[in-house]
Amino acid sequence: MSQHKISQAPVPMRLVGPVRIVGDVVDDSVMLPLATYETTLWPSVGRGARVATLAGGIQATVLDERMTRSILLEAGDAGQALAAWQSLSARKEDMNMVVRETSRFARLIDMHHQIVGNMLYVRLEFTTGDAAGHNMVTLAAEKLQDWLLTEYPALKYTSISANYCTDKKATAVNGILGRGKSVVCELTIPRDLCERRLKTTPEAVVDLNIKKNLIGTMLAGGIRSANAHFANMLLAFYLATGQDAANIVEGSQGIVHCEVRDGDLYFSVSLPNLIVGSVGHGKGLGFVEDNLRLLGCKEDREPGGNARRLAVICAASVLCGELSLLAAQTNPGELMAAHVKFER
Structure with a gap:
């Protein structure tokens, strides 16, 4: 090569x-x-x-200030996706324990979601210290995704980046929620x-x-x-x-x-x-x-x-x-x- x-x-x-x-x-x-x-x-x-x-x-x-990465998971149906989100949304401290394993500076501060059919889009929002945070939040999101797939067997992996972040695209969500x-x-x-x-x-x-x-x-x-x-x-x-x-x-x-x-x-x-x-x-x-x-x-x-x-x-x-x-x-x-x- x-x-x-x-x-x-x-x-x-x-x-x-x-x-x-x-x-x-x-x-x-x-x-x-x-x-x-x-x-x-x-x-x-x-x-x-x-x-x-x-x-x-x-x-x-x-x-x-916040840096975002969205992940995409799939459930068997919309009901399973909603149940997973309702449980997940109350476990921010558990999730931050996972995040702390990836970085001294990353901290999960908020989450948002959308459900389309059986697909669960989760927008993860972090503070990242003095870094812009692209790689920091992607690593944290990857570890969180691995944890989610273990904690919620009804879900399966689809993508580490779901375009609900949104990175380098003109969208409404960034202006509304911030990036x-x-x-x-x-x-x-x-x-x-x-x-x-x-x-x-x-x-x-x-x-x-x-x-x-x-x-x-x-x-x-x-x-x-x-x-x-x-x-x-x-x-x-x-x-x-x-x-x-x-x-x-x-x-x-x-x-x-x-x-x-x-x-x-x-x-x-x-x-x-x-x-x-x-x-x-x-x-x-x-x-x-x-x-x-x-x-x-x-x-x-x-x-x-x-x-x-x-x-x-x-x-x-x-x-x-x-x-x-x-x-x-x-x-x-x-x-x-x-x-x-x-x-x-």
């Missing part, structure tokens, strides 16, 4: 910022490492970062700052958000998503910090909400599915470790503290880019002029 040398696929990377972030998880000014081929992203996020900092900083709140870190970032921009730095008005941004992000996405059949380009910032940030880039599929399912408040612009981004970690797979490369240290995500904190900080900074970068793009799109010709200037 031939062995192929592992090579690198370089992606241009640049530090953007600083941006001021305030909140319980991050209270700091940070630079944002972004790796992307879309070079207009750097000045755009940079403009959003300057505006956010001048406005007093982005308020960031971590609402929830990864759920983060909200908010900013209030004074009217004069909005007009001077963003070349637009609070009313124009709010109007465009309704007509483009909300109504336009509804017409397109979007799933729990109303944003202009979350995926751009997520991909750039994920590549720069050693994340599994395919998770931008569910990560980009987020919502922009903005209002005019006493003449100023209130602007927010809500991201319920940010799957990031400061340790684990993808973190061994030198530039990744350098970026994580730069972001303050390699410190001696309580388990999960570095990953929560990383998620907040990631969400802040999304707000900066989203704000700048929406402002640009309120002005005819501005978006394309920027691309021509920086990319041709």
Whole structure:
């Protein structure tokens, strides 16, 4: 069997910022490492970062965190599947004893289920410390599945991954139940700052958000998503910090909400599915470790503290880019002029 040398696929990377972030998880000014081929992203996020900092900083709140894996089991009929679930749902402590055998950090915090015919889908939800947790929860799910098949002889194995997780697919379940870190970032921009730095008005941004992000996405059949380009910032940030880039599929399912408040612009981004970690797979490369240290995500904190900080900074970068793009799109010709200037 031939062995192929592992090579690198370089992606241009640049530090953007600083941006001021305030909140319980991050209270700091940070630079944002972004790796992307879309070079207009750097000045755009940079403009959003300057505006956010001048406005007093982005308020960031971590609402929830959990990593999921769903398993699929089959019973003889729906009655057997329901009986198994009713018993299983009362045995979380027994299940956590099994989970503890697989990891020091994984902990089962919740479960959800669906029954289709004789098939039992179980969505297992864990906390995973500072790791994103893909492998951690899959190993825990595998051990739990083995235990279930012993404890409940009426069940049989079908799959270790049942697509009810849901991993790297656009679904409603992740937005409803959560997968990864759920983060909200908010900013209030004074009217004069909005007009001077963003070349637009609070009313124009709010109007465009309704007509483009909300109504336009509804017409397109979007799933729990109303944003202009979350995926751009997520991909750039994920590549720069050693994340599994395919998770931008569910990560980009987020919502922009903005209002005019006493003449100023209130602007927010809500991201319920940010799957990031400061340790684990993808973190061994030198530039990744350098970026994580730069972001303050390699410190001696309580388990999960570095990953929560990383998620907040990631969400802040999304707000900066989203704000700048929406402002640009309120002005005819501005978006394309920027691309021509920086990319041709």
